[in-house]
Each structure stands twice: as C-alpha cells, then as structure tokens.
Amino acid sequence: MxxxxxxxxxxxxxxxxxxxxxxxxxxxxxxxxxxxxxxxxxxxxxxxxxxxxxxxxxxxxxxxxxxxxxxxxxxxxxxxxxxxxxxxxxxxxxxxxxxxxxxxxxxxxxxxxxxxxxxxxxxxxxxxxxxxxxxxxxxxxxxxxxxxxxxxxxxxxxxxxxxxxxxLKRVGRGINELGLSLEQSQRLVERIDTVTGMLLIAGPTGVGKTTTVYALLDRLKNTNSTVITIEDPVEYHVDGITQIQVDEFHHVGFSEGVKATLRLDPDYVVIGEIRDKDSAHSAVSAAVTGRVILSTMHSRDAAGAVSALRNWGLTGHEIAEALSVVVAQRLVRILCPHCRAKSTPTATEKRWLKAMQLPVPSETWRPVGCEECRQFGFTGRTGIFEIWTLDEDDYSQILGHVDERALRRHLASKGHRTLVEDGYSKALTGLTTIDELRSVSGGAFPSQHLPAAPRKRRGRNRATANG
Ligand SMILES: [Zn+2]
Missing domain, CATH: 3.30.450.90 (Beta-Lactamase)
Structure with missing residues (x-):
C-alpha cells in the first residue's frame, strides 16, 4: 500500500x-x-x-x-x-x-x-x-x-x-535488532521496566513503529506481567500475551476495548494506534490508572506528539500526568558492506547538511552495487531514533503550554539527540548515506545543537561598523 x-x-x-x-x-x-x-x-x-x-x-x-x-x-x-x-x-x-x-x-x-x-x-x-x-x-x-x-x-x-x-520470522525482532544504540536500548528498557504512564512510538506510516511495539512486547511477555493489546488489525500473533481485535460491528472500538481491558487487570495495555480524539482520551485515562500504555501515533518528532495530543483536546495537565516516553523513528536503508565506497559530499548533501545545521564531513559514503546486494548498493533497513524520556522540567514546559518550537529548544538545551542527529551519526560510520537520511527525514527538524549564529554575528558587526 x-x-x-x-x-x-x-x-x-x-x-x-x-x-x-x-x-x-x-x-x-x-x-x-x-x-x-x-x-x-x-x-x-x-x-x-x-x-x-x-x-x-x-x-x-x-x-x-x-x-x-x-x-x-x-x-x-x-x-x-x-x-x-x-x-x-x-x-x-x-x-x-x-x-x-x-x-x-x-x-x-x-x-x-x-x-x-x-x-x-x-x-x-x-x-x-x-x-x-x-x-x-x-x-x-x-x-x-x-x-x-x-x-x-x-x-x-x-x-x-x-x-x-x-x-513472521523477520518481524519478531528483539529490541537490540531495531537499530537502537546500546545507550538508547538500555534507557528504553529501563524505563519500560520501571515506570507507569504512556509510552508512544511516533512517526509517519511505514517507518517500523509496529516492529518496535512488537519488539517491546516480545520483551514484556517474558516478564512477570500481564499484557493485553487492542489492535486494528492484529498484525502478528504473539504467544504469551492477550490480543483483542477492534471490531466496530460488535461495538468493540478502541475506547470500549480499553475500558474492558482495564477490568482484566493488565500491567501493560497496548493500543494499536492513537488515531483520533476517542483513542487519545482512552489512552490517557488508562495511563493515569497506574498501568503502562504502549501505543503508536503519527507525528514528525517527539515534541510533535505533545501538539498532536493537544489537538485531540487533551489539556497540558492531562498530557503531563500521562506521558512518560516518546520514541520518534524513521527507517533508513543499510549500505551494502561488500561494495560501499567513500567519496566527497555532493552539492545536494552539502546544502541539506547546512540546512539541518550539521557539519559537512570531508568524506561521505555512497552505494555502489554488487552481486551480494543485487546491484542495489543497499541491504535491508534499520531504524533511526529520537528517545525522549520526560522529566520534571519537561512536565513544567508542557504545563506551561509552551509551543512546539519552544519545547524543541528546551530539549536541545538539555542535550537531547534528534532523529536527524541520530541518523547523521549512522551516516558518518557508513551504515547509511547522507542522501538516504535526507530522503527519509522529510518533515524532521534541524539539529538544534549548533548555533545558527553566523548571520546574526554579521548583522551585529555591520551594525557596529555602521554605528
Ligand atoms: Zn553490494
């Protein structure tokens, strides 16, 4: 599709x-x-x-x-x-x-x-x-x-x-096979094991959100907890957890499903997708009852998830009370290790890196094509991630109704790593290309860590000189 x-x-x-x-x-x-x-x-x-x-x-x-x-x-x-x-x-x-x-x-x-x-x-x-x-x-x-x-x-x-x-075999990936760095997967696992509230996987369609959810489920089924999912459709059967199929004809929507699920005493509830006002409100009301709610939603990045929840009529107070972790992700193609080659960055790559406020490296990787990769130059895909584990500071920002851009700046000031920065570090090691990163990160936001200052400085200098 x-x-x-x-x-x-x-x-x-x-x-x-x-x-x-x-x-x-x-x-x-x-x-x-x-x-x-x-x-x-x-x-x-x-x-x-x-x-x-x-x-x-x-x-x-x-x-x-x-x-x-x-x-x-x-x-x-x-x-x-x-x-x-x-x-x-x-x-x-x-x-x-x-x-x-x-x-x-x-x-x-x-x-x-x-x-x-x-x-x-x-x-x-x-x-x-x-x-x-x-x-x-x-x-x-x-x-x-x-x-x-x-x-x-x-x-x-x-x-x-x-x-x-x-x-079904390829889908059943473990959490360590998604493309998360060791630090990222440790942070995610630690968080899911210890907190309550809502854990959201955010991104456009077809970026591997479901695979991430199932990797987390695979981990949860091995713990001493009860897991119930409400999905539309149930994508894959996972032994050891209870999966409920949304069935509007028999009045089992996401909100009815969540209500029924809470009576079944689950530790973890997986809501296939938060896609409208009803499912957003159901997820938040379940998250504040002491369970862990795991779900996916459409959003460009982690900070964008807060705006999406606000747009569905949730207040800053409700979001701050429920939201625990947001994982934003995309998929990039993996360069074939048998034939990849180094070269200098193209003009397009340089332009894009500058727009993203990322340093232009002297060498970048590019695909070549060989028998091993059917002449594609790439073999398979891996995830690039942004993981936002919310803390008291972040909750204050949400309660203070700061807009999305201010929230991004706030996260950057704490050293938060964006999707593009995660992909950039993978492109520098030759796992993927800058061009691939450019093509999958449409709608992602520039790195906030490098000062976009040269223009301002020139302005000030001119003003001083003129003055
Ligand atoms: Zn190859």
Whole structure:
C-alpha cells in the first residue's frame, strides 16, 4: 500500500527487467530487484499458460502465483503491486521502501495472476467492481510462514491489486535488532521496566513503529506481567500475551476495548494506534490508572506528539500526568558492506547538511552495487531514533503550554539527540548515506545543537561598523 513515506526512484532505478538478457544493459540499468532468470521464467510460464488455455493450466497458474510470491519474498519485497494501464499492467515490487518495476504483463497475463491471488484469498474472481481485501498465510521452509494481505480495487483500466508480504520470522525482532544504540536500548528498557504512564512510538506510516511495539512486547511477555493489546488489525500473533481485535460491528472500538481491558487487570495495555480524539482520551485515562500504555501515533518528532495530543483536546495537565516516553523513528536503508565506497559530499548533501545545521564531513559514503546486494548498493533497513524520556522540567514546559518550537529548544538545551542527529551519526560510520537520511527525514527538524549564529554575528558587526 502506498504510504506517506513511499519513495519512488528515478527512471534509471526502475528500469523494467522484462528482457531475457541484461548483459548489454548500460551500467545505470543494472538496478534490478529480481534475478533476470526469474523474469525470464515468469514470462515463459505465462506464455505456456496462455498457449494451453485456462482449463489445462489451473495448476500451472497456481504454481506461477506461488513462485512469484516466493521470489518476491526472497528479493526482500514488502509488497507486490499489479497496476493496470491502457495496454496491460505493471508488476512492481516494493523493496526497502522503494518501488521497482519488474515486468510488463499483458491484460490476459495480469488477469491470470490476479485471479489466482483471488483464489488463494478465497474470493470470487468474477466480482471485479468493488474493493475487497483478504488475508491468508503461505507455508515457508523451516517451520516459518508468510502472511499475505491482499487488497483488490477496481480502477480506470481494470483491477489493481497489492499483496503485502509479512514474514513472521523477520518481524519478531528483539529490541537490540531495531537499530537502537546500546545507550538508547538500555534507557528504553529501563524505563519500560520501571515506570507507569504512556509510552508512544511516533512517526509517519511505514517507518517500523509496529516492529518496535512488537519488539517491546516480545520483551514484556517474558516478564512477570500481564499484557493485553487492542489492535486494528492484529498484525502478528504473539504467544504469551492477550490480543483483542477492534471490531466496530460488535461495538468493540478502541475506547470500549480499553475500558474492558482495564477490568482484566493488565500491567501493560497496548493500543494499536492513537488515531483520533476517542483513542487519545482512552489512552490517557488508562495511563493515569497506574498501568503502562504502549501505543503508536503519527507525528514528525517527539515534541510533535505533545501538539498532536493537544489537538485531540487533551489539556497540558492531562498530557503531563500521562506521558512518560516518546520514541520518534524513521527507517533508513543499510549500505551494502561488500561494495560501499567513500567519496566527497555532493552539492545536494552539502546544502541539506547546512540546512539541518550539521557539519559537512570531508568524506561521505555512497552505494555502489554488487552481486551480494543485487546491484542495489543497499541491504535491508534499520531504524533511526529520537528517545525522549520526560522529566520534571519537561512536565513544567508542557504545563506551561509552551509551543512546539519552544519545547524543541528546551530539549536541545538539555542535550537531547534528534532523529536527524541520530541518523547523521549512522551516516558518518557508513551504515547509511547522507542522501538516504535526507530522503527519509522529510518533515524532521534541524539539529538544534549548533548555533545558527553566523548571520546574526554579521548583522551585529555591520551594525557596529555602521554605528
Ligand atoms: Zn553490494
């Protein structure tokens, strides 16, 4: 599903790999998400199915859909998109947050795959004129399984489908695998073990907030505490905790769920997402009863979470009483350690670093591409974080109704590390690139630690000289 953080690379990066041979392709066209033999096999299978007719090819079509799902999973894709246009459909994969074209399908080929997906999802292939979604699982080797979420919708040129692939094994990350520094994870663990109140994970859609929540849950299930979650939808099943699915039809919304949950005597309550006035008020009222409330919300950074809560009608007093920790996060792609290279910062990087009030280093890292990383230059993603554990000073600021910018300045004055600063330190070590950090941190705020003073100083000097 397209998200606010979706990034679409330039044409050179989304070159379709429909041709059987890429040996003659220029260097910039080698960015391909799948092996060329896969795209060749897909095309061959589709041609065979077409030649044999549907009746003889049911099994072949099923086999093809299965193989497509497995290969997409192998390539590290989080989503498969089939997008119809006038002359057929584009099959695309989202890998590490970026959508790549894979193959061009004729109308018939696209219909064959879409119908097979519908069969897997137990949906009627005849119904094409209303949006449908469904979920199923597919077994993988090694006792693992792949959770598949299908979303079908009619569109101008036919029917579009997105399949979200969730590898349950990859999701079950421990708290030390999220990308937190040792100091950050220790601070977070210490806080969650000892405090009451609300712990919020903040950021736009698709930045790994749910993974962080589940990593914390994974830790909590091993302690002597009761954990109950209210989710919409329940993303992954976690043994050892009680998970409640929001069900508006049966009047189980977030607020009803929270009320029912509190009667079940939990130590920790997880509210899937604070997304409106109701869920915000429910979370805060539960947090002041002595439980730990864990939830996610949309916000650009940690200080922005306070403004979001105020916008839902909560008073400074209510927020100060409930809020305990805010973790803001984003995901950055990890540079392939086999091929990354050093070079001097580009003009764009320099401009952005200056705008973010960060020092321009003499050398930065950049992606190259090799066999190990399928020529992407990157392998997987990791989190960058801002962790705000509130103290008495911070509560005074919230009670004093300071605005968001003043709150940020207050945090900076205490040495608080922002999202961009955390990402910057990771880019300097070659874990990611400055350019990657720039592209994921849209809406993030500049570092507040370096004085933005040169202009002022010049002004004063001029004034003195003139005076
Ligand atoms: Zn590489």
């Amino acid at each position: 397209a998200t606010s953080t979706s990034r679409t690379k330039s044409d050179t990066d989304t070159t379709p790999t429909t041709g059987p041979s890429t040996a003659d392709a220029p260097k910039e066209q080698l960015h391909r998400p799948l092996r060329s033999d896969l795209t060749r096999n897909l095309l061959r299978s589709l041609t065979e199915i077409e030649a044999n007719g549907i009746a003889q090819s049911q099994a072949a079509a099923a086999n093809l859909a299965n193989r497509l799902l497995l290969e997409a999973h192998d390539a590290g894709a989080s989503d498969i998109h089939i997008e119809p246009h006038q002359n057929g459909s584009r099959l695309r994969l989202r890998i590490d947050g970026i959508v790549h074209d894979v193959i061009h399908l004729t109308k018939w080929q696209a219909k064959t795959i879409v119908n097979q997906f519908k069969a897997m999802a137990n949906l009627d292939p005849i119904i094409r004129f209303s949006p449908k979604d469904a979920r199923t699982t597919m077994p993988l080797a090694g006792n693992n399984s792949l959770d598949l979420r299908f979303a079908f919708a009619p569109c101008l040129n036919g029917e579009t489908v997105t399949v979200r692939l969730l590898d």
